[in-house]
Amino acid sequence: MSRRRGERLEQAILDATWELLAEMGYAKLTMEAVAARAGTSRPVIHRRWPTRAQLALAALDHAAPADTEPPDTGGLRTDLLAMMEHVARRHGSVHGEVLAGMAVETARDPEAxxxxxxxxxxxxxxxxxxxxxxxxVERGEIPAVRLPSRVARLPLDLMRNEVVVYGRPPGEDVITEIVDSIVIPAILHAPASEGLQAG
Structure with a gap:
């Protein structure tokens, strides 16, 4: 059998990593286990992904790439709710376990x-x-604002905090409270602008 190279080998490694993450979680993931599952060697994996954290995140992107198009329900509040509910569903999967596990490790692992x-x-x-x-803004629902990058990241930051602190994604009631009490007020208090900017 010919040796796998390039994309075929990379896909085998990422598939093996994702399978192991689903089976045993991030905390128990090892390069050795991935190498054995993928039928390759640790040095081969290490050349492409020097750390376990980088490998786990690559497998996460490979198996469950992030969505790029936000929901369009016709309203600011319902768009934000729909987006956060979708994120909560993702964080309830292996995706969330990996991020939560890595977040815990960051206190003792500079590479993670x-x-x-x-x-x-x-x-x-x-x-x-x-x-x-x-x-x-285009619908005339809110005035034009210059959206600070921290405000733009706020929903995901708050979602991650819930996962790390409580070990699970927030439920519908918590998402509603976050959107109504924190995210929308932060957006409405952003600096006014003649045209929307983020950053």
Whole structure:
């Protein structure tokens, strides 16, 4: 049998990583177990993903890529609720367990902290919120605002906090409270702008 290379080998490694994450969780994931499952060696994996955290996040993106198009329900509040409910469903899966496990490890593992920060910095969630707010402005639902990046990231930050602190994604009542009491007021108190900007 010919040796697997390039994309075929990468897919086998990521598939094996995802299977192991689903079976045993992030805390018990090892490079050795992934290598055995994928039929390769640890050095091969290590050349592509130097740390376990980077490998786990790559497998997460491979198996469950982040959504880039936000919901469009016709209203700011219902768009935000729909987006956060979708995130909550994802965080209730292996996706959420990986992020929660990594968040716990960041206190003692600088490599996990770096990988997680890089992942969160590149998340599409802030862009989704900016799109939702832009649509609300275009509908005349709210005044034009300059959306700070921290406000754009707020829904995902709060969702992650719930998962890390309580070990599970928030329910519908908590999501509603977050949107009504925190996210929408933060958006409405953003600086006024002649045209919507995020950042």
């Amino acid at each position: 902290a770096h990988a997680l920060r890089a992942r969160l910095a590149s998340t599409a969630q802030g862009g989704q919120v900016a799109t939702i707010v832009r649509r609300a």
